[in-house]
Amino acid sequence: MEEIVIVGGGVGGTVTANLLADELAAEVAAGRARIRLITDKPEHVYKPAFLYVAFGKMAPKEYRRPQRELLHPAVELIVDPVERVDTAGRQVVGESGKTYPYHHLILAAGSRVVPERTPGLAEAGEQFYTEEGAARLFQRLQEFEKGTVVVSVIGVPHMCPVAPLEMAFMLDAFFRERGRRDQVELVYTYPVNRVHSNPAIAQWAAPELEARGIRTETFFNVERIDPQRRVIETVEGNALPFHLLIGIPEHTAPPFLAASGLAVDGWVPVDRNTLEVKGHEGIYALGDVTVLPVSKAGSVAHYQASVVAANVAARVQGRPATARYDGKTFCFIETGNDQATFVEFDYQRPPKPVRPSRWIHWAKLSYNQAYWLTARGVM
Numbered sequence: 001m002e003e004i005v006i007v008g009g010g011v012g013g014t015v016t017a018n019l020l021a022d023e024l025a026a027e028v029a030a031g032r033a034r035i036r037l038i039t040d041k042p043e044h045v046y047k048p049a050f051l052y053v054a055f056g057k058m059a060p061k062e063y064r065r066p067q068r069e070l071l072h073p074a075v076e077l078i079v080d081p082v083e084r085v086d087t088a089g090r091q092v093v094g095e096s097g098k099t100y101p102y103h104h105l106i107l108a109a110g111s112r113v114v115p116e117r118t119p120g121l122a123e124a125g126e127q128f129y130t131e132e133g134a135a136r137l138f139q140r141l142q143e144f145e146k147g148t149v150v151v152s153v154i155g156v157p158h159m160c161p162v163a164p165l166e167m168a169f170m171l172d173a174f175f176r177e178r179g180r181r182d183q184v185e186l187v188y189t190y191p192v193n194r195v196h197s198n199p200a201i202a203q204w205a206a207p208e209l210e211a212r213g214i215r216t217e218t219f220f221n222v223e224r225i226d227p228q229r230r231v232i233e234t235v236e237g238n239a240l241p242f243h244l245l246i247g248i249p250e251h252t253a254p255p256f257l258a259a260s261g262l263a264v265d266g267w268v269p270v271d272r273n274t275l276e277v278k279g280h281e282g283i284y285a286l287g288d289v290t291v292l293p294v295s296k297a298g299s300v301a302h303y304q305a306s307v308v309a310a311n312v313a314a315r316v317q318g319r320p321a322t323a324r325y326d327g328k329t330f331c332f333i334e335t336g337n338d339q340a341t342f343v344e345f346d347y348q349r350p351p352k353p354v355r356p357s358r359w360i361h362w363a364k365l366s367y368n369q370a371y372w373l374t375a376r377g378v379m
């Protein structure tokens with residue numbers, strides 16, 4: 001029997017499992033293949049909701065679902081945080097001590113924030129990249145009357161590269177709606193010499209920030225935060241005082257990947273088209289754990305899932321594995337005042353944001369609901 005093991009019950013792992021269950025329905029029914037998804041908690045969380053949680057616009061019942069409900073009945077769900085992958089023995093080892101043998105292994109364990117890597121950030125900074133962080137930021141924003149709010153991109157790469165821009169635009173709208181914008185200075189900082197790592201998005205975003213009176217600081221590499229003085233200190237020797245800091249912390253893939261010799265500098269190196277882990281036959285990685293010149297975005301994990309599922313199914317069925325990932329990425333960008341734009345790009349084509357509109361904002365809100373269908377592999 002062909003053993004297929006998927007690690008991670010986020011968007012990438014869930015879509016891969018469901019597509020494989022469809023493609024390999026006959027093999028699973030005949031006992032020739034088994035699909036097992038191993039994850040670390042019984043609930044599935046839709047992370048893009050956290051941006052809205054910070055503004056009180058989404059509640060847990062909208063962004064959490066039992067993982068089992070999202071999976072095809074032919075997928076076996078195992079809740080057992082992975083401790084390591086024994087690549088020599090071709091088995092996954094769970095924290096429970098149980099082992100899960102594999103012929104085909106798909107790593108989709110996502111990324112996480114590591115604020116502790118920046119001195120002072122955990123004590124003095126807020127963030128919206130976790131559920132708890134977003135809920136706390138909501139409280140801070142309700143209480144905030146006047147002063148300097150800094151949105152600072154500290155760690156790159158990070159999940160959803162456009163989310164800090166969305167946060168800046170939405171803060172501007174939030175304080176305007178409350179009649180407090182003239183008492184709030186908004187500052188957006190970015191580590192390279194433009195406001196976003198993608199030149200086309202940076203070119204679009206710079207005048208949008210300026211038009212809203214949001215001051216920008218580029219080449220701004222945060223070294224430490226001084227929690228007493230409430231100042232950000234940079235590698236370049238600058239000091240930026242703040243009353244409220246929204247810092248995007250450094251990210252990393254889960255530590256078990258490095259401990260298993262599968263991650264280099266925190267991330268898993270893969271072939272940019274087949275998504276096979278370099279130097280490891282039969283192991284694939286997709287979504288946030290990978291190091292590729294694409295966004296750490298749910299859409300990317302979704303597109304990659306269809307490539308990996310098609311190729312693993314082909315291998316199980318003895319067909320050539322021909323599916324290729326072309327770098328396709330799709331991201332909505334909230335621009336505040338119930339408006340949004342979107343970008344669609346790939347390895348060859350750069351993004352071209354379109355004029356923000358209410359229609360696009362409503363499309364993003366609709367997608368937030370339709371996500372539960374896409375996770376099931378329906379759309």
Ligand SMILES: Cc1cc2nc3c(=O)[nH]c(=O)nc-3n(C[C@H](O)[C@H](O)[C@H](O)COP(=O)(O)OP(=O)(O)OC[C@H]3O[C@@H](n4cnc5c(N)ncnc54)[C@H](O)[C@@H]3O)c2cc1C
Nearest residue numbers: 008009010012040048082109110160287288296297298299
């Ligand atoms: C605030 C915010 C806004 C965002 N907005 C957007 C957006 O608008 N559009 C967009 O496309 N993307 C957006 N994203 C990014 C998107 O959520 C991620 O890129 C996407 O979830 C990555 O999918 P993934 O499957 O790689 O990882 P995840 O969805 O993070 O899933 C990883 C899974 O692995 C599990 N796991 C972790 N460690 C272990 C372990 N040791 N053992 C077993 N299981 C483990 C986790 O619990 C989780 O179930 C946003 C993210 C944030 C934080």
